[in-house]
Amino acid sequence: MSGTLLEVSDLVTTFPADGSRAAVVDGVSLRLEAGEVLALVGESGCGKSMTALSILRLVPRPGRIESGRIELAGRDVGALSVSDMRRVRGSVAAMIFQEPMTSLNPVQTVGAQVVEAIRLHERTSEDAARSRTVELFARVGIPDAVARFEAYPHQLSGGLKQRVMIAMALAMRPKLLIADEPTTALDVTIQAQILELLREIRDRFGMGVLLITHDLGVVNELADRIAVMYAGQVAEEGAREEVLARPRHPYTQGLLASIPSLARPGEPLAEIRGVVPSPGQFPAGCRFATRCPRVIDRCRSEVPGPTSLGDGHRAWCHVVAAEEGKA
Numbered sequence: 538m539s540g541t542l543l544e545v546s547d548l549v550t551t552f553p554a555d556g557s558r559a560a561v562v563d564g565v566s567l568r569l570e571a572g573e574v575l576a577l578v579g580e581s582g583c584g585k586s587m588t589a590l591s592i593l594r595l596v597p598r599p600g601r602i603e604s605g606r607i608e609l610a611g612r613d614v615g616a617l618s619v620s621d622m623r624r625v626r627g628s629v630a631a632m633i634f635q636e637p638m639t640s641l642n643p644v645q646t647v648g649a650q651v652v653e654a655i656r657l658h659e660r661t662s663e664d665a666a667r668s669r670t671v672e673l674f675a676r677v678g679i680p681d682a683v684a685r686f687e688a689y690p691h692q693l694s695g696g697l698k699q700r701v702m703i704a705m706a707l708a709m710r711p712k713l714l715i716a717d718e719p720t721t722a723l724d725v726t727i728q729a730q731i732l733e734l735l736r737e738i739r740d741r742f743g744m745g746v747l748l749i750t751h752d753l754g755v756v757n758e759l760a761d762r763i764a765v766m767y768a769g770q771v772a773e774e775g776a777r778e779e780v781l782a783r784p785r786h787p788y789t790q791g792l793l794a795s796i797p798s799l800a801r802p803g804e805p806l807a808e809i810r811g812v813v814p815s816p817g818q819f820p821a822g823c824r825f826a827t828r829c830p831r832v833i834d835r836c837r838s839e840v841p842g843p844t845s846l847g848d849g850h851r852a853w854c855h856v857v858a859a860e861e862g863k864a
Contacts, residue, residue: 541608542713542745543569543592543630548605550584550591552816559817560603561587563769571712574739574746576760576777578753578792582813584769585749586635589715592747593630594622610712627658630713631706635721637698641690647701648674648686655708673704677734696727703734710742717749732758753796757781762849765789768813768824775850786852787829823855831856 550562562584569575577585590596592607594614607614610629617625626632634640642650648670655666667686674682677700690698699719706714716735720728736759739746748760756763756777763781764774765788773786784790791809811828814820820827826836835855843851844858 540571541568542571542573542610543567543747544606544608545588545592546606546608548588548591548607549603550587550596550600551603552600554815554817557817558603559815561600561769561816562591563819565605565766565769565771567764567771569713569745569747571745572739572743573761574748574759576748576750576756576763577766578750578756578763579766579772580751580792580813583766585751585766586717588766589632589717589747589749592715593626593632595626595632624658627654627706627711628709629711630715631709631711632715633699633702633706633717633719635718637695637702638690640702641698643690646687646689647693647698648688651701651705651708654705658709669708670704673707674701677704677707678730679704694727695723696730699723699727699731700734703731703738707738707742711744713745713747714738715747715749718751719748720750720752720755728755735759753781753793765792768819769816770824771853772825773850773852773854775846776848779846779848779850783850785846785850785857786825786854787831787856788825789852791830823853833859 545565545567548562548565549560551558551560565588567575577588579585591602596602641647651670651673652663652666655661655669671682671686674685679685679697679700719735720731723731732755735746750756760777762775763777765772765786767788773780773784773789780789784793794807795809797806809828814824822838823836823841826832829836833855841853841855841858843853844861844863845851
């Protein structure tokens with residue numbers, strides 16, 4: 538498969554706040570090509586996971602998608618009926634949720650849970666679904682797959698539970714895989730194995746991957762392109778090498794500067810002063826203005842538009858626009 542797999546345009550998702558509705562995702566636009574890994578990065582609470590849930594129309598109540606368009610494999614997600622959307626989940630797009638322990642049913646074997654997912658989407662016998670599940674377990678590197686089929690979640694390590702979640706997501710061979718913090722709470726050895734597995738899956742099946750993380754080391758290992766989110770909006774996007782080597786938005790620069798370095802032993806860690814503002818309390822103008830070390834007067838009153846930096850690299854920043862002579 539080739540071409541655009543996912544296109545999100547001006548997505549707005551809101552939740553009630555102080556008698557009105559606050560946008561936790563506010564005007565987000567993204568594009569993902571088949572076979573590509575797009576990393577969505579930013580601090581906790583910036584809207585990454587809610588963007589993913591919006592794509593699958595899984596926004597928890599009382600939240601709702603207010604506006605925007607989500608096109609997945611050529612279909613307008615917003616125009617699909619509830620039953621059609623259920624069929625899309627799993628078969629066209631699947632999600633690896635952030636915490637496998639809370640995503641798996643503790644009173645059902647892991648094998649039975651994958652079998653159930655398969656039979657919800659396909660008319661197939663229990664024996665056929667079981668055979669496919671064992672094959673999936675082996676494919677994602679679960680040792681002794683037949684025995685693990687009968688295991689309960691609490692009997693598996695964190696890495697094995699994550700592999701079960703990946704197997705479940707791959708059960709219907711989706712075109713889009715959304716991986717929400719797939720290496721959270723895993724030790725570095727298991728983390729490396731999961732990243733290699735995701736890379737192998739992408740290469741073998743040619744699926745697009747939307748990788749949600751705040752770990753820039755993971756991004757550097759796996760992503761083709763990066764979109765940096767702040768306070769519900771995209772602040773910078775571009776090819777991985779370009780964004781990591783030449784970040785232009787002050788927020789992206791702050792994130793990269795805060796990574797500990799072996800080249801600077803004993804030095805204090807850099808930090809981004811302040812905290813992410815809450816939805817409904819976003820400042821006028823640029824939302825990073827209250828924390829930005831390079832803020833100018835215009836930042837406090839005008840919302841920045843995208844400044845093109847070449848080769849698909851863009852930053853939403855008045856300072857960058859002025860540097861590029863596009864202010």
